[in-house]
Structures are given as C-alpha cells and as structure tokens.
Amino acid sequence: MAGGMILIFLYFVALFAGFVAPYSYDRLDTNYSFHPPLLPRLQGPHLVVPRYEQGGGVFSYHIVENDSKPLQFFVHGDKYKLFGLIPATIHLFGTGDNDYPVYLLGADQFGRDVFSRLLYGSQISLSIGIVGIVLSFAFGMIIGGISGYFIGATDTVIMRLCELIMSIPALYLIISLRAAFPADMSSAKVYAMIIIILSFIGWASMARVIRGMTLSLREQQFILAARALGQSHMKIIVRHILPNTFSYVIVAATLSVPYYILGEVVLSYLGVGIQEPSASWGLMLNAAQNTEYLRNYPWLLAPGAAIFVTVLAFNFLGDGLRDAADTKSL
Amino acid sequence: MNLLEIKNLKMDFGKNAEALRAIDDVSFTIGAGETVCLVGESGCGKTVTALSIAKLVPAPPANYVGGEILLNGRDTLKMSARELQQIRGGVVSYVFQDPGASLNPVFRIGNQIKESLKLHKPEKANDAEVIRLLKLVGIPAPESRIKNYPFEMSGGMQQRVMIAMALASEPKLLVADEPTTALDVTIQAQILDLLSELKQRLGMAILLITHNLGIVGDMADRVAVMYAGQIVELSPARELLRRPLHPYTRALMNSVPKLQGGADRLSAIPGNVPRIGNFPPGCRFAPRCPIARPECSEKNPELLEVEPGRFVRCPFWKTN
Numbered sequence: 200m201a202g203g204m205i206l207i208f209l210y211f212v213a214l215f216a217g218f219v220a221p222y223s224y225d226r227l228d229t230n231y232s233f234h235p236p237l238l239p240r241l242q243g244p245h246l247v248v249p250r251y252e253q254g255g256g257v258f259s260y261h262i263v264e265n266d267s268k269p270l271q272f273f274v275h276g277d278k279y280k281l282f283g284l285i286p287a288t289i290h291l292f293g294t295g296d297n298d299y300p301v302y303l304l305g306a307d308q309f310g311r312d313v314f315s316r317l318l319y320g321s322q323i324s325l326s327i328g329i330v331g332i333v334l335s336f337a338f339g340m341i342i343g344g345i346s347g348y349f350i351g352a353t354d355t356v357i358m359r360l361c362e363l364i365m366s367i368p369a370l371y372l373i374i375s376l377r378a379a380f381p382a383d384m385s386s387a388k389v390y391a392m393i394i395i396i397l398s399f400i401g402w403a404s405m406a407r408v409i410r411g412m413t414l415s416l417r418e419q420q421f422i423l424a425a426r427a428l429g430q431s432h433m434k435i436i437v438r439h440i441l442p443n444t445f446s447y448v449i450v451a452a453t454l455s456v457p458y459y460i461l462g463e464v465v466l467s468y469l470g471v472g473i474q475e476p477s478a479s480w481g482l483m484l485n486a487a488q489n490t491e492y493l494r495n496y497p498w499l500l501a502p503g504a505a506i507f508v509t510v511l512a513f514n515f516l517g518d519g520l521r522d523a524a525d526t527k528s529l
Numbered sequence: 530m531n532l533l534e535i536k537n538l539k540m541d542f543g544k545n546a547e548a549l550r551a552i553d554d555v556s557f558t559i560g561a562g563e564t565v566c567l568v569g570e571s572g573c574g575k576t577v578t579a580l581s582i583a584k585l586v587p588a589p590p591a592n593y594v595g596g597e598i599l600l601n602g603r604d605t606l607k608m609s610a611r612e613l614q615q616i617r618g619g620v621v622s623y624v625f626q627d628p629g630a631s632l633n634p635v636f637r638i639g640n641q642i643k644e645s646l647k648l649h650k651p652e653k654a655n656d657a658e659v660i661r662l663l664k665l666v667g668i669p670a671p672e673s674r675i676k677n678y679p680f681e682m683s684g685g686m687q688q689r690v691m692i693a694m695a696l697a698s699e700p701k702l703l704v705a706d707e708p709t710t711a712l713d714v715t716i717q718a719q720i721l722d723l724l725s726e727l728k729q730r731l732g733m734a735i736l737l738i739t740h741n742l743g744i745v746g747d748m749a750d751r752v753a754v755m756y757a758g759q760i761v762e763l764s765p766a767r768e769l770l771r772r773p774l775h776p777y778t779r780a781l782m783n784s785v786p787k788l789q790g791g792a793d794r795l796s797a798i799p800g801n802v803p804r805i806g807n808f809p810p811g812c813r814f815a816p817r818c819p820i821a822r823p824e825c826s827e828k829n830p831e832l833l834e835v836e837p838g839r840f841v842r843c844p845f846w847k848t849n
Contacts, residue, residue, distance in 0.1 A: 420625055420627060424625060425633070428645050428648060429618040429649065430644070442635045445635070
C-alpha cells in the first residue's frame with residue numbers, strides 16, 4: 200500500500216504543479232545556467248536561501264557568505280493557470296527576488312529550475328499512463344468481449360487482427376508515424392498522438408485476455424439466465440460479462456501504466472515526443488544525454504529518479520492489488 | 530387454444546453427417562394455468578426441450594429440423610431475435626437448477642431484479658416494485674435484502690430471488706428446470722410450496738422439469754415422461770402415479786424406495802441410458818425393457834392414445 204500512498208502524493212502534486220513549483224516551466228535565466236541544487240538553511244527562526252555566484256571556471260558556483268534572503272511561503276511569482284483554468288500567481292514558496300533563486304534540484308543549461316520542470320513534466324508523464332490505459336483497456340475489453348461472446352467467424356477475424364497488431368514492433372511504428380507528421384507539432388498534439396499510438400498497440404493484448412475470460416464466462420448459467428430474461432447480446436457483454444473481469448482488469452491496468460509512462464519517456468528521449476519548451480520527464484532526460492553534463496551536473500538526472508519511483512510504486516500497487524483480488528492464494 | 534403447443538419437435542446437434550438427434554418427435558401441450566412435469570433421466574432431452582421454447586439453445590450447434598413450438602399461437606422457432614427478446618422473460622420465464630450460478634456474482638440482487646423489470650416493465654422499475662416482488666416470494670426484510678450480493682444469501686434465498694426475477698414481468702409460463710435439485714430437502718419443500726402458491730395467485734402455467742417422482746405427485750396436473758429424446762408416456766399425473774403404463778415409467782416407479790416396503794434391495798433399471806447418436810434400432814428402451822420382445826428391436830413404436838388423455842409409446846403396455 201506504500202506504492203498507493205506514493206502515487207496519490209505524486210498525482211496530487213502533479214495536479215497542483217503550478218502552485219507547488221516556484222517557477223514556470225519555461226522561465227529561463229541564462230545567468231544561472233547549471234546552477235547547483237540548494238537546500239534552504241535554517242538561520243535563527245527563518246529558513247534562508249543562500250546566494251550562489253559564478254566564478255573560477257565555466258558554470259562553477261560557490262556560495263556567497265552572509266548574503267541570503269529568507270524563504271517565503273505563498274509568494275507572488277510567475278503566472279500560471281491552476282488546473283489549466285484559473286489564472287493565479289501565488290506559489291507555495293519562493294524568495295520573491297530573482298537574484299536569489301530557489302533551485303531545489305538545480306538548473307539546466309538554460310537556467311531553468313529543474314524542480315519546477317519536474318513537476319510540470321509529471322503532469323504529462325503521469326497523465327499519459329492513465330489516459331492511455333483507460334483508452335486501450337476500454338477498447339480492448341469491448342473488442343475482447345465481443346470476440347469471446349460471439350465466437351466463430353467474428354472471433355477469428357478479431358483475433359487475427361490482434362495478432363497482426365501485436366506483431367508490429369511498436370517503437371518503429373511510432374518513430375515512422377512521427378516522421379510522417381510535421382516536426383513542429385505543438386506539444387498538445389504530440390501528447391494526443393503518443394497516447395493514441397500507444398493505445399492502438401496496447402489494446403490488442405488486453406482484448407486477447409478478455410476474450411479468454413469471456414469464453415469461460417459465457418458458459419456460466421447467469422449468462423443463460425440473462426438471455427432467458429430477454430437481454431440483448433451487447434448488454435449481456437457490457438453488463439454481465441465485463442464486470443466479472445474487473446478484478447483482473449484493475450490489476451492488469453495498474454501493472455501496465457508504467458509501460459505507457461516509459462513509452463512517453465522513450466519517445467521524448469529520442470526526440471520524437473514532447474517538444475521544448477514544454478516539460479516531460481523523457482524530454483528532460485534527453486538533456487542529460489551528454490556524458491560531460493552527467494559528470495558535472497548530475498542533478499539533471501532527477502527525472503530519472505522520478506520515473507524510477509513512479510514505476511516502482513505502480514508495480515508495488517499492482518502486486519498489492521493482485522494479492523487482494525486473488526482469493527485463491529494464501 | 531393452449532398456451533403452449535409443441536408439435537413433432539425434432540432437433541439435431543450438428544449438421545448433415547455429424548447430426549445427432551437430441552429431440553425426436555416431441556409433442557405436448559400446456560394449457561393456461563396448468564402444471565406439466567417433464568420427467569426423465571439425465572441426458573434424455575428434458576432441459577433442451579424446455580430451453581427450445583424460447584429458442585435458448587444456441588444455434589449452431591442446435592439445428593431444428595422439424596416441428597413447431599406455438600406459444601400463444603405463434604411459432605417461436607420462426608421469430609426474429611427482437612421478437613424473441615420480447616418473449617423471453619415476457620411470456621415465458623425460466624428458473625434454473627443452481628441458483629448460485631444463475632445470479633451474476635458482482636451485482637446486488639436488487640439491481641438484478643430491477644434489470645428484469647427494466648426489460649419488460651420499464652414503468653415499474655423501481656425499488657418499491659423490487660421489494661414487492663421479494664415479499665411475494667417470501668424473503669423476510671426485503672428492504673435490507675435488496676442491497677445484498679448473491680453470495681450473502683443462502684441457496685433457498687437465492688432461488689427465491691431467481692423466482693422473483695422470473696415473476697417480475699408476470700409471465701404466462703414459468704419454466705422451472707430442476708429448481709430444487711441444488712437445495713436441501715426442507716428448502717425444496719418450501720420452494721415447491723412457493724411455486725404452487727404463486728401459481729394459484731398469479732394464474733400462470735408451470736413447466737416443471739424434475740427427476741424426482743415425489744415432486745410430480747405434489748405439483749403436476751399432467752406428466753410427460755421422456756426417454757432418449759422421446760416422450761414415452763404422457764398422462765394425467767394422478768393416473769400415471771397410480772397405474773403407470775409404459776415399462777420405463779413402471780421401472781422408474783419401482784426404483785423409488787417405499788416407506789412401507791421391506792429391507793429388500795432397491796430395484797434398478799439394468800443398463801444405461803443410450804448415448805445420443807447411439808440409439809438402438811426400434812424401441813429405444815428395448816435393450817433394458819423387462820417385457821421386450823424380438824419385434825421391439827425392429828420398429829420404433831408410435832406414441833398412441835390408449836385411454837382418454839393417456840398416451841404411451843409401447844404397443845405391449847398391457848403385458849406385465
């Protein structure tokens with residue numbers, strides 16, 4: 200259940216990313232390129248943010264002693280839209296002074312706050328998993344239900360189609376599809392495209408499993424009883440068969456979310472996903488490809504840690520749900 | 530006009546060379562408000578006959594090769610899918626053997642009864658009507674029971690819920706396919722009492738499938754005895770129990786233990802029911818029949834009316 204708690208926390212933060220992040224995801228300040236991570240220090244009763252200064256080599260910073268600014272809560276800062284709707288400027292914390300940046304996880308090469316971008320990026324990276332799963336599972340369940348319920352020719356055609364789709368190497372399909380679209384697509388369009396492509400490939404395996412379960416469920420007496428009541432075929436599938444697969448589907452969905460998250464990460468990392476200046480975890484890792492960067496500015500790997508935690512949390516949650524749903528094992 | 534008239538029904542499983550005749554020339558009628566029992570050993574075609582009334586046997590593999598099933602004067606075998614959906618649950622409702630398996634395990638019973646109402650009485654699909662139905666079938670505290678899942682109820686309760694669902698649309702005919710086989714004896718009696726009481730109150734006809742001859746005596750107006758896909762004896766219940774005519778019916782009655790009988794071995798019918806597709810030539814019961822003659826294996830006898838209202842498929846029924 201720890202996995203569940205972590206995920207609730209992550210999604211909650213992603214929902215309020217604009218408020219929690221001290222800066223906007225595209226706010227850049229080239230004076231502070233590769234600013235190192237800092238932690239506010241306790242000075243008397245206040246938390247203060249020290250000032251860093253460049254010197255002694257390119258992008259090497261040192262702390263300026265006795266020069267700090269108290270950390271404030273609920274300060275005015277960059278504009279953002281809460282939930283994408285309500286315009287707001289209040290941030291959870293900040294210094295209110297651009298000369299004293301709060302870079303909790305450092306800054307990237309353009310002097311953008313990695314922490315803020317991580318939060319904005321989580322909106323894309325985390326939601327892609329959920330939306331993708333909902334799309335592909337809904338589709339896969341209905342198709343699989345139809346296939347298993349009607350059997351015969353319908354079943355054969357649908358299953359061969361599934362096998363065809365499953366035999367396509369997903370990554371190459373995505374890259375070639377991406378190449379077919381203009382390079383300067385907006386991030387919103389790319390986001391939708393990634394979800395559609397990942398779902399297009401993902402529904403087939405779901406449909407196969409649901410078909411198998413439907414094949415056994417359709418022989419149950421309560422299906423005969425529903426038919427004897429005069430229920431229509433589609434309603435029997437949707438209302439009687441599919442609900443009986445939910446305990447499996449919920450577990451399978453939880454365990455599949457990481458594939459969608461990683462799918463987005465891979466695409467963005469390869470440069471065919473979300474485009475700058477929008478933030479996603481894969482895109483941010485893309486910036487950390489350079490070994491020199493990695494050696495000198497390891498904080499650029501922060502999104503990797505976020506991915507690691509998220510995927511692990513989903514797997515723990517899925518395992519937990521499976522144990523809870525599986526009444527046979529002890 | 531009878532509520533249900535099955536005339537010379539013939540049904541195969543499979544087609545052409547692989548066809549296996551599961552129902553062969555079955556005819557019987559059920560009048561409005563009448564209770565007819567269908568009796569026979571496992572695999573003799575009772576359930577398939579009953580399911581055919583609403584064309585519930587999936588086709589393929591089922592293949593109706595002859596006869597008709599007139600329900601309210603209309604042949605259900607010729608109905609469109611839409612018409613069948615109206616008939617199913619609307620005119621003829623079913624109650625099956627295992628109530629635990631007949632209820633969808635993931636829905637509350639109130640919602641399942643409501644589903645039945647939505648299909649055939651949409652204007653009455655509300656909690657009040659569900660509670661009324663549950664009261665009708667004798668479930669105590671129905672207000673709290675509608676929130677129960679099937680697994681929270683006993684087998685007898687589940688069967689009552691099934692009956693409530695079947696009654697929701699006020700059908701003309703209730704087909705009860707061994708409704709008490711999965712229940713213990715005291716609950717069996719309760720469910721059967723409930724069925725007779727509801728029959729009196731609602732005036733519906735019942736087709737009761739059973740292999741328990743005790744139930745026949747309690748419930749039936751008329752009895753059809755089936756053997757290997759055919760009706761071998763059709764008769765008013767009282768007379769059939771008092772004086773069975775067909776050797777198979779007699780053998781069945783003899784294999785029921787009697788209260789006042791001695792401690793002798795129970796008599797059993799020698800041999801087994803022939804498998805479908807492997808019926809003996811001539812009379813299908815001949816190999817197991819105590820009064821069989823050589824000519825029995827030559828020609829399958831017809832079902833003939835030997836006394837008023839009594840039909841027997843055996844020319845030698847007078848022999849003992």
